[in-house]
Amino acid sequence: MPRPRPSTALDHIRVLDLTRVRAGPTCCRVLADFGADVIKIEAPPGVDPNEGMSGHRHGFDMQNLHRNKRSLTLNLKTEEGRAVFLKLVETADVVVENYRPDVKDRMGIGYAALKAVNPRIILASVSGFGQTGPYRTRAGFDQIAQGMGGLMAITGHAGEGPMRAGIAVADSAAGIYAATGILVALAEREKSGEGQWVQTSLLQAQIAMCDFQAAVYTVDGKVPPQNGNDHPHSTPMGALPTADGHINVGVGGEGQWKAFCRAIGREDLAAHPDYVDARQRFRNRKALMSLLGDLFRTQPADHWLDLLEAEGVPAGPIYTMDQVFADPQVVHLGMATPVQHHARGEVRLIAQPLVMSRTPPAVATALPEQGEHTDEVLAEAGFAADEIARLRQNRIV
Template sequence: MSFPRASTALSRFTVLDLTRVRSGPTAVRQLADWGANVIKIETPAHLEKGEGPGGPRQGPDFQNLHRNKRSVTLDLKSPQGKAAFLRMVEKADVVVENFRPDVKDRLGIDYESLKTVNKRIVLASISGFGQDGPYRDRPGFDQIAQGMGGLMSITGLPGQGPVRVGIPVADLSAGLFCALGVMTALLEREVSGEGQWVSTSLLQAQIFMLDFQAARWLQAREVPKQAGNNHPTAIPTGVFKTKDGHINIASTGQVMWERCCNAIGAPELLDSPDYKTSALRSKNRDPLNAAIEARTKTKTSAEWIDLFNEVGVPCGPIYSIDQVFADEQVKHLRMAQSGTRPDGSEEVFVGQPFSLSRTKTAIAATPPELGQHTDEVLKEFGFSDGEIAALHEAKVV
């Protein structure tokens, strides 16, 4: 195969990508970045109504989501297109989709249908609210899941009212959990020899991401509230003004609390009856934060960051996005990685957040043009030149 792979880690797997917008493409990007043979199946241009889902194809959002993939156009609503897709399923390992739950049933590409073609196939589905249940057919959107999943009730300043998080956390986490589910199913297939249906939803992912905040309710019957920049349980932890800006300080636990007081030159806080225990520091959070900030305003952010880290108190700057990628540690971690476009120009992408010691990943291919690899891929799946020409003539591809 001439198409460059991003890695050798997953190179034995072929993935048919029917996803759109964000949650599904996030899942498939994980597989593509680690070398899976990902074939993005898209609606032919003459059938697309307006701009395709996911924003402009050359925009940064679409580009970052769809690297390391090839593109095939195929009309799944036509008999010829569906038949061609099922021929591809015969040789594939994974199909990923994030349609509304009823769409795959109408198209005849649900799991029960796919497994009659290939019993080893893994179908991965992401929906807004689940594949069944009373909300099954509702349209899903990240911000709706943030609200229903409780996140907006604990984000923002106390009394501010619901606040949306600045990234589509429900979409992104659903995509990552979907990719994890696919890998789990592929590992299980090595034992059973059979594929299975992996499903998740924006709502499930968002609730899982509540983590300890959800556990506070489920186990202690505490309803968490907005805490602004303060950590809800680890105190004092939050944002503090400095001479030239703001920093984050996290001094949870007695040892860190003592180090913090000594670092800011306020040993009297250790002796105050109002701050003797973690519970008292939580109860008297506001005056405690004010007392700390009275000291932090006397030095620059850089001075405090050096001082706190030297004594072992977690502390760091609060960056704008451009400052994030200018940081020396971020550069060292290679969180910005370049890929070469077909015209020879360079494009920069967000890199993978984990590494393997022997098996590397890279931006091996920038995102494809619509249908760029249609004929090439169909030939790999056994279609003859005549069959491919017939699909073109019927405007199926």
């Protein structure tokens, strides 16, 4: 029975996935959800001293990161294992890895080695700090990149010290940038017939994600401060307390400011000299947000959201994760997509945040068991049954 594919968009592309933890798997998940044949290459049980560092195989994170893939076990620390890998490279389109930069060359599977057997191959490398430079061999983790990339210094309330973001911003961004680079390289290969080496790092991705605040420094020479929940330049734009929680409001211009004042029954504020225009509101932000906080605490969140919606003022609730997935718009968008797993039954995984009119992404298969498709993949690559049996006997696969 043919294996179900989530999409036809990339079903002509084969990816060898050497990644683990988050950044690299995020990249491969994008490709897999659009139908690429992603083969997750893992060490046989007991070979990798860091086995299990990505969490329990049937746990939520592994389920979410490694759906839509096939799994092959291969001992790349052996000469025969590397030979098998290079045989697979001959018919692959993409290899994705997130080793430290020196590791792949030491193993004999760097870009030069891959290109020698397949000039069309695209190698995507995701590292902590880049493939070259003084930090190239350092281990990189998301929070370290958040700190070095400037995010922690601008996150949190002023005077309370640096604060990490609540999600793995650098990891996830690096994975998405790597996937973007791969897709660009695949498109360019249609013209040149040649592959190339795509590189990104957690540090580069984190700096790029700082975008607005980073450009404040590079263009204007100003070091952006912490602003807590307030927008760095507009007021009132941030979180306000209510009788039963908090909401976000976003007042972006003079028309919205007047509409906001009407909505909350304080039209006098629109003409108040301290708040009459954006410059005055920003100058007197502390007093204005305190005044608004006192007012908004008198009624529950839904009361204010209904009033603001009626006047067309941007606003929204601040949800816990269970509330996120109960919201009717989130349900409509299908951001939690079900798939059947042999051990856990039906699980809901996070969908790709894209809508495509002809070739949408999907989740078709759950995380495979370790080495579940080893024989199948090797047979496709031309290995005979007795060769596969010998590889298994010698613990190469």
